[in-house]
Amino acid sequence: MSNVQHQYLDALGITRWVIRAPAVNPIIETSALIEPAVETKAGGAALMHSAAARGLNKTSAPQKKPALVSRDLSAFDWTALRENIAQCGLCDLSNSRKQTVFGVGNQQADWLVVGEAPGPDEDAQGEPFVNRINGQLLDAMLLAIGLPRAQVYMTNSLKCKPPNNRDAKADEAACCKPYLLQQINLLQPKIILAIGRIPAQQLLQTDTPLERLRGQVHTLSEFGIPVIATYHPDHLLRKPIAKRKAWDDLKLALSVYKQAQ
Incomplete structure (x- = not known):
């Protein structure tokens, strides 16, 4: 891990993520230690950390209540899907959002990270x-x-910020799931990392608690893609003791990814 990583982790008061001898996972033995880098698909463009990229990934707040939009998304490319989401009015979250939060990153990436729902910062920046x-x-x-x-x-299971940072309601998550599935269809990742309870349960179509979903390999039924569930960073900041389990989940995800190559 670089000195820069150490510096900002120390500044946050977060214990450093240190590589130690791998433990045997109940599903897959993490026999390989972490390598310096993971290659992505050829030709993937880095879309993060530039003003231009941030501008491309923002969607403008609607000037009026959006109309209901198409549910048949199978023919939509990235641009059409983004525009469709920006106009979405399928649930009441469209009344309170500043803008939709589509997703950002390498559109040819092997790794898809799915978070829960936008917070105030995400709602403001898109x-x-x-x-x-x-x-x-x-x-x-x-x-x-x-x-x-x-x-x-990176994307979220919910595309709009819920009021007061509450959890997504079942009908809200159901409205957003086709959007997420089409993002997965377009990306065709080799592995999905579900960050938090809501995306894990949404993707796996279950109400099983996150604590029982993490630590093992699941399969996204629609595409046959492996899914690893782990804790959201907010949870780790509230309960630092869970970072060891999250580290085990990351090692498991890396092991599964290497086997898929």
């Missing part, structure tokens, strides 16, 4: 995981297995 604290912790988690942001694609 990108997932831009909160200074949990965004930096997520960066550190990914860098610990050799993944800079430029090598992954």
Whole structure:
């Protein structure tokens, strides 16, 4: 891990992600230690950390209540899907959002990171995981297995911010799921990292608690893609003791990814 990573983790008061002898996972033995980097598909463009990229990934707040939009998304490319989401009025969240949060990153990435729902910072900027604290912790988690942001694609299971940062309601998640599935269809990732309870349960179509979903390999039924569930950075900041389990989840995800190559 670089000195820069150490510096901002120390500044946040977060224990460093240190590579130790791998433990045997109940599903897959993590026999390989972390490598310096993980390659992505050839020709993938890094879309993060530039003003131009941030501008491309913002969607403007609607001037009037959006109309209901198409549910048949199978023919939509990235541009059409973004425009469709920006106009979405399928649930009441369209009345309170500033803008939709589509997703950001390498659209040819092997890794898809799915978060829960936009917070105030994401609602303001139109990108997932831009909160200074949990965004930096997520960066550190990914860098610990050799993944800079430029090598992954990030999105949320919910495309609009719920009022008062409450959890998504079942009908809201149901409205957003076709959008997420079409993003997965376009990206065709080799592995999905579900960050938090809501995306894990939404993708796996279950109400099983996150604690029982993490630590094992699941399969996204629609596409046959492996899914690893782990804790959201907000949870790790509230309960640092869970970072060891999250580290085990990341090692498991890396092991599964290497087997898929």
